[in-house]
Structure formats: C-alpha cells, structure tokens
Amino acid sequence: MTLRPHTVLGIAGFGTFLLLLELVPRIGIVSPEFLPPFSDMVVALFQQLLTAEFWLALLDTLKGWFLGLGIAVVLGVVIGVGIGIVPVLRELTASTIEFLRPIPSVALIPLAVLMFDTNLGSVLMLVVYASFWQVLVQTLYGVHDVDPVARETARSFRLGRWSEVRYVVWPSALPYVMTGLRLAASVALILAITAELIIGAPGLGNQIGVAQSGGAIASMYALVLVTGGLGVGVDVLFRRLERWALRWHQSVRREVMA
Amino acid sequence: MTVARIAWRVAMIVALPAILLALWWFLSEGSTSYYAPPLSKILKTFDDVWFTGRFGTDVVPSLLRLLAGFTIALVLGVGLGVLIGSIRSVRAFCEPALEFLRAIPPPVLVPVLILLAGIGDTMKVFVVVSGCLWPILLNTVEGVRAVDEVLTETCRCYRIVGRTRLYQLVIRSASPQIMTGVRQALSIGIILMVISEMFAASNGLGFTIIQFQRTFNVTEMWTGILLLGALGLVLALLVRLVEWRVLRWYYGLRASQRGSA
Numbered sequence: 001m002t003l004r005p006h007t008v009l010g011i012a013g014f015g016t017f018l019l020l021l022e023l024v025p026r027i028g029i030v031s032p033e034f035l036p037p038f039s040d041m042v043v044a045l046f047q048q049l050l051t052a053e054f055w056l057a058l059l060d061t062l063k064g065w066f067l068g069l070g071i072a073v074v075l076g077v078v079i080g081v082g083i084g085i086v087p088v089l090r091e092l093t094a095s096t097i098e099f100l101r102p103i104p105s106v107a108l109i110p111l112a113v114l115m116f117d118t119n120l121g122s123v124l125m126l127v128v129y130a131s132f133w134q135v136l137v138q139t140l141y142g143v144h145d146v147d148p149v150a151r152e153t154a155r156s157f158r159l160g161r162w163s164e165v166r167y168v169v170w171p172s173a174l175p176y177v178m179t180g181l182r183l184a185a186s187v188a189l190i191l192a193i194t195a196e197l198i199i200g201a202p203g204l205g206n207q208i209g210v211a212q213s214g215g216a217i218a219s220m221y222a223l224v225l226v227t228g229g230l231g232v233g234v235d236v237l238f239r240r241l242e243r244w245a246l247r248w249h250q251s252v253r254r255e256v257m258a
Numbered sequence: 259m260t261v262a263r264i265a266w267r268v269a270m271i272v273a274l275p276a277i278l279l280a281l282w283w284f285l286s287e288g289s290t291s292y293y294a295p296p297l298s299k300i301l302k303t304f305d306d307v308w309f310t311g312r313f314g315t316d317v318v319p320s321l322l323r324l325l326a327g328f329t330i331a332l333v334l335g336v337g338l339g340v341l342i343g344s345i346r347s348v349r350a351f352c353e354p355a356l357e358f359l360r361a362i363p364p365p366v367l368v369p370v371l372i373l374l375a376g377i378g379d380t381m382k383v384f385v386v387v388s389g390c391l392w393p394i395l396l397n398t399v400e401g402v403r404a405v406d407e408v409l410t411e412t413c414r415c416y417r418i419v420g421r422t423r424l425y426q427l428v429i430r431s432a433s434p435q436i437m438t439g440v441r442q443a444l445s446i447g448i449i450l451m452v453i454s455e456m457f458a459a460s461n462g463l464g465f466t467i468i469q470f471q472r473t474f475n476v477t478e479m480w481t482g483i484l485l486l487g488a489l490g491l492v493l494a495l496l497v498r499l500v501e502w503r504v505l506r507w508y509y510g511l512r513a514s515q516r517g518s519a
Contacts, residue, residue, distance in 0.1 A: 110482070212372070221370070224366050227362055232358055
C-alpha cells in the first residue's frame with residue numbers, strides 16, 4: 001500500500017500536535033502541574049484502561065448515548081414524515097419548530113435534575129431533546145425535497161398512502177435522514193458527556209470531573225483525549241453507515257465510480 | 259398576495275404556538291404540583307426575578323462573556339481558516355489534528371480550562387472560544403477551498419492581489435459557508451456560556467438558574483429556563499438577520515441561477 005502525500009502530511013501534522021503537547025510542558029511554557037506532558041497522559045490512560053471503573057463509565061456513557069439517540073431518531077423520523085407529507089401540518093408546525101429549536105438544551109438541566117436526580121433519565125432527557133431536532137429538521141427537508149412528479153406518478157398509479165411513503169417518500173428523504181442521523185449521533189455524544197459532567201450522572205463526563213477535583217490531572221487529560229477519540233469514532237462510524245445505507249443512491253454511486 | 263392569503267399565512271404561523279401556550283396556561287392554572295407551577299405564576303415571578311436588578315448583574319455579564327468569546331472565535335476562525343484553506347499542504351497537515359480537536363465535546367474542556375485559567379472571566383471566555391472556534395474554522399476552510407476557479411483565475415488575470423483579493427474574492431466567496439459556521443457556533447456558544455457559569459461563578463445566568471434549582475425555588479427556575487429559551491431565540495433571529503444582510507447577493511445569485519436553469 002502506498003501512502004498518498006496528503007495522508008503523510010496529515011500524519012505528520014497529528015504527530016506535530018502530539019509533539020507540541022509533549023514539549024510545551026517540558027520546556028515550561030505551561031506548568032506541567034496544569035498541563036502534563038503527553039507521555040504522562042498516555043501512562044495515565046493505560047492505568048485507566050486497567051481499572052473496572054473506566055470501563056463501567058465508558059459503558060454508562062455509551063448506554064446514555066445509544067438509548068437517547070435511538071429514541072430521538074425514532075421520534076424524529078416518525079414525526080418528521082408524519083408532518084412532512086401533510087402540507088397543512090407542515091405550515092402549521094413550522095413556526096413552533098423554529099421557536100423551540102434554538103432553545104439551548106442546557107436550559108433543561110435544572111429541570112432534569114429535579115425530575116430524575118442524577119439517574120440515566122436526566123441524561124436521556126438532554127440527549128433526546130438535543131438530537132431530536134437534528135433528525136426532525138433534516139427529515140422535514142428530505143420529505144419536502146421529494147420530486148413532485150414522482151409523488152404525482154405514485155398517486156396516478158393509485159399507490160396507497162403507506163406505499164407512497166414506503167416507496168417514494170422514504171427513499172428520496174433517506175439521504176437527508178442519514179445526514180440528520182450523523183449530526184444527531186455527534187450531538188448525542190456531546191450531550192451525554194456534558195450531562196454526566198454537570199449533573200453528575202455516572203459516565204466518562206463524571207469521571208473527568210472526579211479526576212479534576214481529585215487532582216489526578218494526567219488522568220483527567222487522558223479521559224478528555226478518550227472523549228475526543230470517541231467523537232472521531234462515532235463520526236467515522238456514521239459516515240460509513242451513511243455510505244452503506246445510500247449505496248444505491250446516485251451521489252454515492254458516482255463517487256465510487258470516479 | 260391577496261389579503262386573504264396573508265391572513266392565512268399569519269394564522270398558520272400564530273395558531274399552534276397560541277394553542278400550546280393556551281394549553282399550558284389553562285392546564286397548569288390549578289396546578290398544585292411542585293415541579294410544574296402555573297404559567298401565570300411563572301410569568302408574574304419573571305418580572306420580579308429578572309427586571310429588578312438581576313438583569314444588570316447576571317444577564318449582562320453573561321452576554322458580555324458570550325460576545326467576547328464569540329468575537330475572538332470569529333476573528334481567529336476566519337483568519338486561520340483562510341490561511342489553512344488557501345494552502346493545500348497546510349490543509350493536509352492540519353486536518354487530522356483539527357478533526358480530533360473538534361471531536362472533543364467542548365464542555366469537557368471546562369475542567370481543563372479551570373486549571374489553566376482559573377475560575378474567573380478569562381476561563382469562561384476561553385470556554386466559549388474553545389467551542390465556537392471549530393465550526394467557524396472548519397466551515398471557513400471548506401468555503402475557501404471551494405472558491406470558484408474561474409473567479410480565481412479572473413482575479414489573477416486582472417492582477418487583483420493582497421487585501422482586495424482577500425476581501426472581494428476569498429472571504430466573499432466563502433461567506434455563505436462562514437455564516438453556516440457562525441450559526442452553529444452561536445448555539446454552541448450559548449450552551450458553553452451557561453455551562454461554564456454552572457460550574458464556577460458568582461454571577462451570570464447559568465449560576466443563577468442552578469442556584470434556584472439547588473435551593474428548590476422551582477418557579478424562579480422556570481423563569482430562568484424561559485429566559486434562556488428566549489435568549490436562544492433572539493440570538494438565532496439576530497444571526498438570521500445578519501445572514502440575510504450579508505448574503506443578499508448570494509440568495510439573489512442562487513435564485514437567478516435556479517430561474518435560468
């Protein structure tokens with residue numbers, strides 16, 4: 001396998017980033033007390049990997065992420081398609097959606113704490129709220145973008161409402177839905193970790209808070225790097241999923257051929 | 259548009275929010291539930307809580323932090339974005355590291371930045387910057403990369419270089435993308451402003467709201483939630499307005515292209 005120069009430069013860039021992370025504290029630009037050298041973070045990471053706590057926290061985070069994302073996607077797609085195919089409903093709800101969407105999810109934190117204390121429920125509440133809008137809005141765009149000729153053709157052939165949704169609306173909207181899913185997956189992960197950090201629900205976010213207040217600085221940085229890795233992983237996974245789900249679609253097929 | 263059509267549109271926009279608010283108002287009116295006080299009571303409390311001094315001591319500092327962080331992120335993001343986007347090898351060099359940094363959930367940086375910058379205003383502004391920077395930066399890079407080649411070459415033929423080229427060609431072409439980044443950044447910015455204040459602060463919106471929750475002042479807490487929601491809405495509208503002003507040429511261009519196609 002030959003590496004393209006683009007990839008080589010990328011690896012070099014990432015290497016430089018890690019090198020800076022090692023050198024900045026070593027030279028003393030920032031005190032190692034506050035920013036330990038990268039090698040210390042790696043050591044702390046390996047120590048973490050050996051503890052059961054770390055894996056339980058990771059599992060908790062993934063559970064909150066997965067459940068929340070699942071609920072949000074089902075709700076978003078069902079409601080999005082339901083509203084999207086009926087023009088009157090679409091017009092009627094547009095303003096409400098525009099009003100509710102910019103409400104920052106963190107506004108719900110105090111409410112979540114009162115209702116669910118520090119349980120999974122409060123994490124789910126934030127995750128579902130934030131990722132629901134991503135899916136809903138993309139689904140609405142998708143349904144709106146269905147070729148009118150195709151829909152009218154389907155109607156001329158007397159496809160029922162259900163078949164129309166299944167064979168005309170859904171495939172046309174799928175690229176948008178997949179975009180929504182990918183965005184929602186990243187947002188859900190961020191919100192899950194945020195909720196853990198602030199509310200104190202069990203998970204990686206909570207571990208970061210614990211490490212910071214306990215003075216285990218290298219561990220804290222190690223966990224921050226883990227969350228970054230998790231974020232990249234989720235992004236890559238859902239890009240793959242998107243390509244797989246849309247492998248029949250023009251845009252992907254053209255890309256593969258080129 | 260005829261009067262009837264305009265009336266229909268307005269009715270469509272107003273109907274559902276009005277129904278929902280009315281429902282909330284009447285269903286909660288007799289509510290004795292501790293968690294869901296009547297809306298009428300929340301609205302009455304709203305005045306007392308926020309417009310008797312708190313506005314100046316809590317809302318304004320929060321907004322100033324947000325503004326400072328957002329401005330720094332905008333300048334840095336567009337500046338670095340233009341640089342990274344225009345030079346192919348720099349872009350290849352930086353991309354993986356940037357993608358990784360962006361993937362770190364920004365709120366996680368709050369404890370990190372508390373270490374590096376203390377718990378003062380500097381930390382809060384940095385937290386906002388650390389979250390707002392990535393969407394602006396990465397969108398600018400994409401926008402700069404996609405500058406129309408014909409335009410680039412035309413500029414070269416006319417020897418348009420330096421500042422004129424930067425403002426008239428590069429940033430202008432990238433501005434639709436930059437505005438997308440700005441929109442995303444602002445919604446992240448509000449969240450981070452609130453979170454950083456929930457963590458460590460002696461004033462600000464986030465601090466006040468969490469304080470109400472901890473002292474079980476549920477009605478006051480609801481007013482805080484309403485205020486945050488309203489703030490999110492107003493800022494989103496503001497960005498929409500700026501976008502409409504800045505990108506008027508772009509919408510016109512797109513409309514004419516669609517029309518001729």
